Amino acid sequence: MKFVALVSGGKDSCFNILHCLANGHELICLANLYPPPSGSDEIDSFMYQTVGYDALKYYAECIGKPLYSQMIRGTAENKELEYARTSNDEIEDLYSLLTNVLKEHPDVEAVSVGAILSNYQRTRVEDVCNRLGLTSLSYLWQRDQAELMSEMCQSGLDAILIKVAAIGLSDNNLGMTLQQAFPVLSSLNSRFGVHICGEGGEFETLVLDAPFFRCGKLVITEQKVLRHTNDDVWYMKLKVEVEKKVPPLPEKQDWSKYLHEPSLLTEEFQEIEDSVNSVDSVDSVSPVDSLGVLGSWKTNTSHIGNKIYICNLSSYKPSVSDQITDIFTQLKGHLDQYNVSFSNIQSVDIFLSDMKDFAQINGIYKSYFTKPLPPARCCVETNLPTKVKALVSLKVLPELTFKEGLHVQSRSYWAPSNIGPYSQTIIDRNEGIAHLSGQIPLIPKTMQLCTTPVKLSATLALQHLDRVKNVVNYPKSLLLVAYITDECWLQTIVQVHNAYTTNDKFIIVQVTDLPKGAPVEWSGLSYKDPEPDLDEESDTEIKDPQKSVTVFFTDSLEELSTTDKNSHYTIYCKPADLMTDLGNLSYEFCPVCKVYRGDQSEFKYGIVKEEGVM
Known part of the structure; x- marks a missing residue:
């Protein structure tokens, strides 16, 4: 440039x-x-x-x-x-x-x-x-x-x-x-x-x-x-x-001879990459199950603890732009109901039926987020009903005083710049948890995609996530979600994860496409150790973020209590498998093609349970 x-x-x-x-x-x-x-x-x-x-x-x-x-x-x-x-x-x-x-x-x-x-x-x-x-x-x-x-x-x-x-x-x-x-x-x-x-x-x-x-x-x-x-x-x-x-020095030189450019991977993540077995990449995405019977999700909103959940917004309007506009009209109504604004939104999950619609959707999306620190965001392509172009779910902070975050839009060697309406992370200080945007294996200095070798790109994308949580001083992994587009990546993703952390709150899901055609995307939650109360006479219990999030895998939703009013559930599964009536349960439906546990076992459902923090 x-x-x-x-x-x-x-x-x-x-x-x-x-x-x-x-x-x-x-x-x-x-x-x-x-x-x-x-x-x-x-x-x-x-x-x-x-x-x-x-x-x-x-x-x-x-x-x-x-x-x-x-x-x-x-x-x-x-x-x-x-x-x-x-x-x-x-x-x-x-x-x-x-x-x-x-x-x-x-x-x-x-x-x-x-x-x-x-x-x-x-x-x-x-x-x-x-x-x-x-x-x-x-x-x-x-x-x-x-x-x-x-x-x-x-x-x-x-x-x-x-x-x-x-x-x-x-x-x-x-x-x-x-x-x-x-x-x-x-x-x-x-x-x-x-x-x-x-x-x-x-x-x-x-x-x-x-x-x-x-x-x-x-x-x-x-x-x-x-x-x-x-x-x-x-x-x-x-x-x-x-x-x-x-005479004057030449205008064009090999400027790199004056510099020592940082390595793409830090020493820590180079060791992670070195510990992972090589897996040959493939040129085509492995087949995934067809849509089959449609899921039975419904839009639901809830205020649990210090968080508002607005989930499963969709539309059947005729065009992509009409659907996104309709979704945000619905969202505005829900935000008004809780007396909050778009600035209060902490994170957004967007599931698209076709990644080719992203530019058009993003053009409308960004018009709603014009103030500093827009929400963290994860956007993937997956199976949706024929006429549904997008499914959107959000988490909202009722109190802006507890909102912090990081929105780096400069090009550097550090991590990919977010030149768009989403932050690398948005933190709820009251909850003590950082919501991390999805990270794909972009080479930060050029913003070009790294796809091979498999273990390098998988490690690089995770390094980006790690750097974000360390900059904001929420360095401990609470939840990791890895999106992949091909099953050949499964073993590598598991090995990279295990070399990175012993935390077993880990879900791997397969989808049909990721931003820029990336083969992997990491997202999740992180936290820092609670600060002790220096007032010895205080009887206030110190909040432990680790206890507020649980991950489990199952082949049946019957064990979910539909009367649980103190928890929110994020459910990853095929659309055809979301047929159970979940009553008034607060849940976000994440339609995916396959769900895996950290030991590479496949399940119908991967579920994240968040308990309300008061």
């Missing part, structure tokens, strides 16, 4: 440009926001590095690409982690800047941003990108900081510390190169927890030269050390000039 690079002059924004180039993207121009005249080089921006901004005007000459600059007029009006458009906020200055860039370069498709750990920064750039139809490229996202700093030091990046604001750092550290500062920062990290890459605001840098500085480099001609309003914060005021490179 052709991209504009957001530059602050710091190491992160410049190092991310190098990664963008190494991944085949084309740098078109640079963009920068600078502080208003105030008598100070440093303003208290929640978003932008402003110290050393005077040097940025020379970057166009050094790199040989135009630079578009604009003054910061707004402030941090919206301090929420998930950003929504806010008047007079400094993020609207970024929107205005990139809008002007697109007027001059309408072929620009992406934006380079150097976020490492900052969700605050990432979500704001992604919001602007979404509004402008751009893709965020964030290859430093979630990288290990010690590993990343080591790579920067070896990359040919010439950067110095121009601001320090952390315990153990003083004006004596100003002017240090990254190579000189690395051991100091590593020591401070082990002693005081200082972020090695400065992600906690411990320091800021200025890049004087980089491999893609084709035409020149910055040379410092004057420098002055200043103390900020806080006695522990020091920064440098610099004067620089450009030293030309004659």
